[in-house]
Amino acid sequence: MTLETTLAELALRLGPRFSQAASALAHYGQSETHISGGLPDAVVFPETRDEVAMIARLCAENGVPMVGRGAGTSLEGHALALNGGVMIDFTRMNQILAVHPEDMLCVVQPGITREALNAGLRATGLFFPVDPGANATLGGMAATRASGTTTVRYGTMRDNVLGLEVVLADGRVIRTGSAAPKSSAGYDLTALFVGSEGTLGLMTELTLRLHGQPEAISAAVCGFASITDAVDCVIATIQSGIPMARIEFLDSTAVAACNAYAGTTLAAEPQLLIEFHGSPNAVQEQTERFAEIAEERGCKGFTWAQAAEDRTKLWRMRHNAYPAILALRPGATALVTDVCVPISQLAKAVEETRAEIELSPIMGPILGHVGDGNFHAILLLDKDNPQELAAAKRLSAQMIERALRLGGTITGEHGIGSGKLGYMVAEHGEAWGVMGQLKHALDPDNLMNPGKMVRQK
Amino acid sequence: MTLETTLAELALRLGPRFSQAASALAHYGQSETHISGGLPDAVVFPETRDEVAMIARLCAENGVPMVGRGAGTSLEGHALALNGGVMIDFTRMNQILAVHPEDMLCVVQPGITREALNAGLRATGLFFPVDPGANATLGGMAATRASGTTTVRYGTMRDNVLGLEVVLADGRVIRTGSAAPKSSAGYDLTALFVGSEGTLGLMTELTLRLHGQPEAISAAVCGFASITDAVDCVIATIQSGIPMARIEFLDSTAVAACNAYAGTTLAAEPQLLIEFHGSPNAVQEQTERFAEIAEERGCKGFTWAQAAEDRTKLWRMRHNAYPAILALRPGATALVTDVCVPISQLAKAVEETRAEIELSPIMGPILGHVGDGNFHAILLLDKDNPQELAAAKRLSAQMIERALRLGGTITGEHGIGSGKLGYMVAEHGEAWGVMGQLKHALDPDNLMNPGKMVRQK
Numbered sequence: 001m002t003l004e005t006t007l008a009e010l011a012l013r014l015g016p017r018f019s020q021a022a023s024a025l026a027h028y029g030q031s032e033t034h035i036s037g038g039l040p041d042a043v044v045f046p047e048t049r050d051e052v053a054m055i056a057r058l059c060a061e062n063g064v065p066m067v068g069r070g071a072g073t074s075l076e077g078h079a080l081a082l083n084g085g086v087m088i089d090f091t092r093m094n095q096i097l098a099v100h101p102e103d104m105l106c107v108v109q110p111g112i113t114r115e116a117l118n119a120g121l122r123a124t125g126l127f128f129p130v131d132p133g134a135n136a137t138l139g140g141m142a143a144t145r146a147s148g149t150t151t152v153r154y155g156t157m158r159d160n161v162l163g164l165e166v167v168l169a170d171g172r173v174i175r176t177g178s179a180a181p182k183s184s185a186g187y188d189l190t191a192l193f194v195g196s197e198g199t200l201g202l203m204t205e206l207t208l209r210l211h212g213q214p215e216a217i218s219a220a221v222c223g224f225a226s227i228t229d230a231v232d233c234v235i236a237t238i239q240s241g242i243p244m245a246r247i248e249f250l251d252s253t254a255v256a257a258c259n260a261y262a263g264t265t266l267a268a269e270p271q272l273l274i275e276f277h278g279s280p281n282a283v284q285e286q287t288e289r290f291a292e293i294a295e296e297r298g299c300k301g302f303t304w305a306q307a308a309e310d311r312t313k314l315w316r317m318r319h320n321a322y323p324a325i326l327a328l329r330p331g332a333t334a335l336v337t338d339v340c341v342p343i344s345q346l347a348k349a350v351e352e353t354r355a356e357i358e359l360s361p362i363m364g365p366i367l368g369h370v371g372d373g374n375f376h377a378i379l380l381l382d383k384d385n386p387q388e389l390a391a392a393k394r395l396s397a398q399m400i401e402r403a404l405r406l407g408g409t410i411t412g413e414h415g416i417g418s419g420k421l422g423y424m425v426a427e428h429g430e431a432w433g434v435m436g437q438l439k440h441a442l443d444p445d446n447l448m449n450p451g452k453m454v455r456q457k
Numbered sequence: 458m459t460l461e462t463t464l465a466e467l468a469l470r471l472g473p474r475f476s477q478a479a480s481a482l483a484h485y486g487q488s489e490t491h492i493s494g495g496l497p498d499a500v501v502f503p504e505t506r507d508e509v510a511m512i513a514r515l516c517a518e519n520g521v522p523m524v525g526r527g528a529g530t531s532l533e534g535h536a537l538a539l540n541g542g543v544m545i546d547f548t549r550m551n552q553i554l555a556v557h558p559e560d561m562l563c564v565v566q567p568g569i570t571r572e573a574l575n576a577g578l579r580a581t582g583l584f585f586p587v588d589p590g591a592n593a594t595l596g597g598m599a600a601t602r603a604s605g606t607t608t609v610r611y612g613t614m615r616d617n618v619l620g621l622e623v624v625l626a627d628g629r630v631i632r633t634g635s636a637a638p639k640s641s642a643g644y645d646l647t648a649l650f651v652g653s654e655g656t657l658g659l660m661t662e663l664t665l666r667l668h669g670q671p672e673a674i675s676a677a678v679c680g681f682a683s684i685t686d687a688v689d690c691v692i693a694t695i696q697s698g699i700p701m702a703r704i705e706f707l708d709s710t711a712v713a714a715c716n717a718y719a720g721t722t723l724a725a726e727p728q729l730l731i732e733f734h735g736s737p738n739a740v741q742e743q744t745e746r747f748a749e750i751a752e753e754r755g756c757k758g759f760t761w762a763q764a765a766e767d768r769t770k771l772w773r774m775r776h777n778a779y780p781a782i783l784a785l786r787p788g789a790t791a792l793v794t795d796v797c798v799p800i801s802q803l804a805k806a807v808e809e810t811r812a813e814i815e816l817s818p819i820m821g822p823i824l825g826h827v828g829d830g831n832f833h834a835i836l837l838l839d840k841d842n843p844q845e846l847a848a849a850k851r852l853s854a855q856m857i858e859r860a861l862r863l864g865g866t867i868t869g870e871h872g873i874g875s876g877k878l879g880y881m882v883a884e885h886g887e888a889w890g891v892m893g894q895l896k897h898a899l900d901p902d903n904l905m906n907p908g909k910m911v912r913q914k
Binding site: 192403412 | 557558559560561562601602603604608613615616625629630631632633635636637638639640641642643644645646648649651652653657669671672692695696697698735736738739742746795797798799800801829830831860864865866867868869870871872873877881884885886887888889891892894895897898899910
């Protein structure tokens, strides 16, 4: 079949859940950030695993690229159809299929969002902790190996996906992992697909590890005189073994943006946002121990958020940091960088980045999940101004190169997508070639999200 | 080169660290359990990464199989040279290369044992938590994705290996992971090699996550009227969010064996061995909350081990369970099974296994890391008695089939090795074929620990 007859066959089989409308295709040619490019030839909205397998078989037989997509919140243009083909929008596969409270796990379809999942779990006393900020889908979060504000305590998607159902490039369906808490039975295929960004297969079902809703929660904000003081406080806290549930950093520019957007009145200085989970006594003790450590590093006093509504306000402010920062410069586009370094190198990495941004023509608040050594700069630019785009790209390149020099990684949680492919060889060297060998083994015709992740032939 | 000339070349290059002595080869043809078979043609003792790469290149060029080996404590015959070739004994590569306390990680060679590692870390206030019981090497533990008594709190090798240096089948050397706490940069090669049992490459360096030595530790033993009561207590404890550091189960036969071997006087009934780590207050609170839960399930009283020497005695007893059980029947060989099930199915799985062993001619105590849903039966048999061997294999097969029926896995921590290859298709179905594709991509001539892990052509 040609591309046209393959699409006609898909249209026939999927009816109204197939589209070639120009407006739809244009929508899928954009991303959340400055990265764009590549229009799909069609978009499909499967509702079942068998439909996904049928789509994959048809595409594989006819050499048509396949690109999976969840909520489209990724920040590196992961879901752009660079070689055209079929965009597979998973948002209709959005069900919780099973909850097993006694085993603290659930089984979901890939298109459910993390907010919908947690709403569905509320009555069980359990929750799914991974929180990248955006209301992403679980399939998208698994595909990019997402993490976020709670990772310091609960881990990343790597730690919280127990098993998968995956449709391979040739339409075969496999299951990875099991409902057992651990296994030594063979290669860790679950870990191979988590973070593979749709280049090895399409996830159609995820088994997720759940956690008990904490008995008590306490949150606070505390300001510091310098970035180094704030980061040193984080390092000392982690080394002391205090099990922080969240420990987030905002630099003074990010704080000002959040204040303006959320109507809060935090001092415009480096701030840590922290949260403790546990029994009431444990939370009390952790809080006191953290306060001691913070005060030794010159913390300028705490604003505690004990009541649920105050905490909600605090974390809503943090989750809205991205739009808040965008609002600093109406009409601007963001170039969002994401690096992760050993925590001993974090103050140096953040300070140097801050200094470089100050010397540039670009505005760029810094914020991050500092308990993981992970931080972001959100560089605001006019995408029609080539000087600004070049400056932002240079700043991002400097951050990436510094992260590698300091023993870190080019991305802590956003992934590679279209934006960071050029840095893979710098991080992985010969191991990038091994990734290519694995890709070739499972997708020899390069039909799964082509143009991403591996060296292009 | 022929096999002979390849070995002659290795002998020339390695001098006294090359052996073809019959006694040495015979030693490597045995394993810790009833599983044996396959003699290597030679054994080598490399001291550097470059020597391992040289060995791999020579073997690859000449089609000679390579089998890595650490302390030889694996329980499924992982390191048997089924197709002959070169046995690579890593025990001379046993150094701690670096400790980074501020990043809570260290870099080690694969041949260091976990006891030597923790002795080397003692002054840092940090420790490496994975504890499979045997004094295995870290390389062997990573290769089998080992876990053990502390996994309920600190995770398995999957969770505690941050990065690797690996010599591939063709002698190329790659590095996986980084010193950053997390990364979204590409396929998770670290996770692919951890648990690959030497079939994809040979680890020459490991970057390991360390943890702070707990401020306070408390341990206890408590007996229950039935297996179900003990396991229900475990489930309720985990669901209540109490962060147990260890929660181990011994059935009454295992208790009797440990008493006889260690001179302890525990009641011969199902016993839980537990340990709490944290601040003094946190340990106190966890202890009290656990005691309440245990008493509700009919716990017959606790024996607390607060002093370090009492805890040492308790865990030495547990770690010596294997020789203690072997001593129940002098001269016997053990068939050690290892399965892992969802924790909701654990009582059923253990009770049914216990009943089947009672009906058999074989003695077989049950014990396990019940916080992970993981348990073992140690089946004692005269290996020259075909009826007993057949009975033990039947019991093991029943355990494995039940674990799969209940949603679990054929091995929680011992791995596949030579013993469980026949069950891979039952657990993984079509995904086992995918493992074969990955193996073929990285080791097309099947020279890395051949006869293990994947379908044989």
